[in-house]
Amino acid sequence: MAPPNQVLHKLDGDLAFRIADRAESGHPADRATVLVHVVGDLATVEAAGLWTEWTIGPISRGTVAYGDLEALAALPDVERIEVPRRSRKLLHENVPEMRGDRAREVPPGFSGKGVVVGVVDPDMVDIFHHTFRKPDDTTRFLAYFDQTVHHQFVVTGPVTGGTFTVTFIGPAASGAGRVAETTDPISIPTTAAAFQAALEKLNGINPGDIAVTGGPLPGTPLVVDFIGRYDPAVFDGGRLVLLLEQVTLIPGHDPAQTMVKTSGRAFTADELNAVLAQKNDKFVSLHPAEHATHVLGIAAGNGSQAGTTPGGDCCRRAGYYVGVAPDADLVMVRTTGFIDDLARGARFVLEQPWLPAGATRQPAVVNISNGSELSAHDGTDAVEKAIDALVEAAAGRAVVVAAGNDGQLFADNLPAERLPKTGGAIHSTKDVPAHGTQAFHFTIRGQDLEPDLFELWYPGPGSLNISFTAPGNAPSTPVPPKSGAVRLSYAGHTLRVLSTVGEPQNGRNRITATIVPPDGQPIAPGTWTLRLIETAGTIATAHCWISSTEGDPHPRWVRADQEQSVTVNAPANAKNVITVGAYNIADGQLADFSARGPTLDNRMKPDLAAPGVGVVSAKSVVRPGWLTCDCCADFYLPELGTSTAAPFVAGTVALMFQANPALTFGQVRDILHATARKPSPDPGVPDNAWGYGKLDAEQAVRRALPAAPAGTPVTVSASARASTFLPPAEKLEALRQRVEASATGRLLLALASEHIDEVRRLVNTDRHSLIAWHRMHGPAILRSALATFADEVPIPADHGDRPIADGLGRLLDALADAGSPALRRAIQDHRPLLLAVPGARLTDLDLLEVH
Incomplete structure (x- = not known):
């Protein structure tokens, strides 16, 4: 049973279908993880059933029973409820190209000293890489927060009894998808031993795979850590999920009674130094994924690690691959991969909870090189509003976000092996005439085994029905707005459609649609058609995006329907972030893949562009025991993407904050705009491809300097003048x-x-x-x-x-x-x-x- 139409416009499409699924299966007490945009009293929202994990600005994340979602959505204190979405990665001549070396030499000399550079990313940074160590071999990290480990279960309020279940989503079996298993009901009070026994009954958790400590609940939290074959040293803990499902608390009916599961452990600098001192390259938060290490190396690596790039054709000595702010203090936040945790990670960097009470926070810049193409594209998504609130809070704070890699257009006959795994050709826009029809065509290639998701936005007062046509078949039944969460059987597939009008977050109309493959079979390959029919007698401009999933081929629009504009990913459409596109220093041209603006509310994006093709930076590597020479290992590698462009800007902002810690975010952004260099040939910047042009770190730092009193002498130290960027x-x-x-x-x-x-x-x-x-x-x-x-x-x-x-x-x-x-x-x-x-x-x- 779908939720009533009067609350549909407040619900994420996935949530609406989950409510219907739980109602049909008889499990309305199961809990959903949600993001709630609260416009009134949070206490009222919590009294209606939201168990809050964290709150940033107007956005609260927590869990709610599916049976309570309709009542929660009906509250005037609630504007919108979303489910967390997965983000994806948006992957030495470059530093001089953006004049980072000269920026360091601006009198009296800047290197990021005293400024925090934080990276928030689903991958882990290799803390053993010497580019992140000081000359005395200790760590440059002030803190390292891993959100994927240390799962804590906490009960609050006057709870004396009850039960709960936990669902474990483990690794995929060979040739199959990931399996979700739920424990038998676990009684409260609960000891660590009882909780561990309940989890070890699941097929995916063997004895020795977990360690449960703490308890008993409800008085003391229980903590689950993965060990054994799931030890993070050998298995990526970010792929293991524990979810609270059905929870009954006794006495009950008290808003103060909650059960919340949170994840994460913050390692201090002392703890990291103790790990480094062991000299065995073993750390609970280490995995060979390279994305975050590469990004942080660009922003703030000090280049003290010698080594080669893949192929080992040339060993580069220490001091060669140096980032923009090599003396900055570092913070790493490893996220779960859900986009809302990017905001949680940014809060950790900016608010600096590792400091003792009363200590002064350092100026800080956060780099986010991840995003999602499924959003409102106007800065009104929950994660974007949360980040906006963080940056508004104080001076000396900035967030830099990669624009995304969805700007590339592809020919229809391009062989599959020449297509990137993800991204590109995912946006299309057309005007649907009054009482007319408009068709969008997309191609599905072979072995598309995962559901394909489409998200469409259009303004009122137009009203659009939607249908699909599979290759060789007649069109599906059209779905009009306000029809609820509709599930159709069509051509051996399942179509799921939710169409709403007047979304509270922006006043626009939204359609989400999913093509679900037949059991065990791929979605029918070939050219499909998405058809829109206007019924209100008003022209409607429709924008539609296709979800880009990693590990599974996703559809792409046919060449005639591809549109480069409005391809900037969330959270890069936020109002209080610096959004960065990518260009190639080899020819000075914007990279084909670099996402283009504007936002759907017609703000210019990106803000500027930085080098993003063939950028060599630090690589995650576990040093083999036989290694006697750094030049025997690939400690650096080249990458491309707006992921690599954003940290050039983040590092520059660190230099700007060192020059003037009192800068506000608005001042930082205005300076970067004003000092950007025009590309050649100049297409007429500012525009929605280049923003204001190419990053010029030197001029940005010069402009950031506070005005000196007349006659004040300026001295330049020898160390400040040293240019370590280009040896x-x-x-x-x-x-x-x-x-x-x-x-x-x-x-x-x-x-x-x-x-x-x-x-x-x-x-x-x-x-x-x-x-x-x-x-x-x-x-x-x-x-x-x-x-x-x-x-x-x-x-x-x-x-x-x-x-x-x-x-x-x-x-x-x-x-x-x-x-x-x-x-x-x-x-x-x-x-x-x-x-x-x-x-x-x-x-x-x-x-x-x-x-």
Whole structure:
């Protein structure tokens, strides 16, 4: 039995069908995990049956009995109820390309020190990778929060008895889907031993697979940890789910009585250092999935790990692959993979619960490189409102989100092996004429074994009926709005449709539809048709998105119906996030896959673009016991996607917060907009592909600096000027290529090649040469010269208020006194030329007049 029409517009389509399923199966006491947008009194909502796990701004997550959902939705205090949705991952010339190296050299020098960079991601970060360690080999992480471990069951209120059941969803069996198993009713009070025995009766949990501690309930929480064959060291704990199902509490009918299951364990820096000290690469929250490690390496890796990229063709020494903010403090949040847990993770980073009471929070930036294409695409989804509330709370907070990888268009005849597993060709939009029909065509390829989900939004007052046509079949029965949660048998498949009008979150109309395959069989391959029929006499512009599922081929619209716009994923459509697209530094062009805006409420997205193709960064790796050389292992790998673009911006925001911790989110966003570089050719930015253009970290940091009082001196420390982003060897190579373009430049290079080793030795061993080198501020001058090698500006002529040529002359005299006959002759023959170089342009070396 479907819920009544008067509450349908408040319910997620999946919820409406679950209510009907539980009513038909006789299990209305089973509990659903939900996100509730509360616009009134949360206590009233909880009294109606919501058992709250957490609240961020107007959004509360918790569980509710299916039998109570209709009454809960009918409350005026409730605007909308959703089910958590799965997110998906949105996967060294790049740092200089966005001028991250120069950003560090903006006086007085910035590297992210004192700022928290947090990554929220379904994958784990490899804490053993040296790019995330300090010089003393301790961790750079302030905290590490894994939401997938340590499952806690808590009872509150005056509970003296009752029962509950727990459902376990374990790994998929070979050739089959994941199986859900539910325990027999477990009595309250409950001991740890009794709870463990009940769970071990399930087929998927053998003795030794779990450890239950704590209790007895209701007085003390019970905690379940997976061990044995499900030990996170060998099995990804994020694929194991424990759900509360039927719960009866005695005496009952008291809103204070709840039973809540939460997951997660926060590891402190001391705990992580204890793990590192064991030197065995064993950590409960470690898995070889690479996404989060790669992302954090871009934002804030310090490059202290040597190693190769796959293939091992070239070993890169320490200091090569350095992220944007290499001295930032780090926080990792490993999520369950549900999109709402991204908000929970962002709260952990921004509110910093690891700090002692009364301690001052550090400025912090959160990177989210995950998302979902199924959303309202206007920033009104629950997770987006929760993130908006977090960022509004205080200065020194920012959230950066990848735009998504759904911008690519595909030809109809493209072979399956050339299609990415997920993403692209998932959005279509058309105008449905008044009292007319519009058809959308999509292709289903072979072995599509999972249900295919479609979500469609359109404005009122238009009214749309929906039907499907399978290959070689007549159309299905049309489903009109307000008809409830409709389930149809069609062409051997099941169609599930929920069509509502006037969604409270945005006032638009929504249709969700699912094609369910026959038992054990794939969905019929070929070209299907989704048909919309307008019945109210008003033109309706319909936008429809297809869910992109990992591990199973998803449908894509035919080429004629594909639309690149409005493909930015949630939560990147939120109002208080910086949304990042991706471009390829090889040709300077926007990546085909980069998602495009605008939002459905016509806000420009993305905000800007950053490098996102062929980006090399840290790779998760478990070091084999026989390894004696870092260059024997692939500690880095190249990736592409807006996942890799977003952390460039997150790292830049960390530099901005170091420059000015008082910046608000709005100021950070405005600065990034104002300083972005225009692409070439310029399509007319700002637009909904590039945003305001390419990230320029240097100018963003300069603009972020607070205004200094007039006359305030600015000093630049040597360490602040050091550019670790592009190693000296790489900068020298780039400098060499520019210098050798002229005959005079080639002469200077020949002199350097012949005598550099002797000059280096004398500077290190001869007292007079050493004094002359440092008195002329040689290290700082060299770094400054290298930092500007890509610009058409003169080589520095002065350092401070002293001419560089004067100091260089004294150095040449000291080198001639201590050097070999060959070095003395070279200095004597070419001294005028060498003294003329300061102040010259590299492109004009042949114009130097020397006497």
